[in-house]
Amino acid sequence: MTSQRGRSDSDDGGASDYYSHDIDPALLAEKLPDDVAPLTLHDVTKRYGALDALRDVTFEVAPGEFHCLAGPNGSGKTTLGKIAAGLTRPTSGEAILPEQSVGFGFQDPRFYPDLTVRENVAVFCETAAVSPESEWVTAILSTLRLTQVDQQAASELSGGFKKKLDLAIAMLDAPPYLWLDEPLTDIDDVSVQRVVSLLDLYASAGGGVVVSTHNMAAFDDALTHLTAFLDGDSSDTAVLSDSESLSTEALYQTLVDGLRSSA
DSSP, X not given: OOOSSOOOOOXXXXXXXXXXXXXXXXXXXXXXXXXXXXXXEEEEEEEETTEEEEEEEEEEEOTTOEEEEEOOTTSSHHHHHHHHHTSSOOSEEEEEOOSSOEEEEOSSOOSOTTSBHHHHHHHHHHHHTOOTTSHHHHHHHHHTTGGGGTTXXXXXXXXXXXXXXXXXXXXXXXXXXXXXXXXXXXXXXXHHHHHHHHHHHHHHTTOEEEEEOSOGGGGTTTOSEEEEEETTEEOOOEEGGGGTTSOHHHHHHHHHHHHHHHO
């Protein structure tokens, strides 16, 4: 599926390959399932005592879409992701997930710290019923440069490699949706471009991608949708192809201004 806004196309050989993914698009298209229902959160409210972390938030992502959730710390983005992942229950409302798995990447990476990278991959592959030697898993590890550190204990990795291991684990079974919380934290500039290129390909091939991030600019050419969050409220989701006269940052400010005016 093609983007609803111009996607960058830098996989044309030469030096640009170093900054892009190592994935065969045909392999990914073959791995992703067909006939996947949207992932929907409907009228979700989450209260912690007197605090509304989320208020009547409705959000939906469909296959082939690349969504950005943007907003300041404490605005509700991470809470929405935890509800989608089943890590916390909403006070009201519901999360409607597809029958297939959803790959989640967390703000604080989750893996077995005393195991090596390779051992972590093997354990999570077994859980997902995927061979750690498969072409898909090999391509993911290569793209994220995890093959360079596969014998290191996960606890000894740099912050960037920890984040990339968490992303690799989320992608092992090529789930129809990826929901990633701050996926670029601690990652170097070259790896940022490779991660964005990989996620761009994922959406282009028909997967649904949701990123919660403060770094909208890094994803600017890949995004198709943007939702702003502020103090537990969310804006309507904007389709970027309908707002091509605005930069992503300007569109975000417009959405936030709308939230403030309706508060």
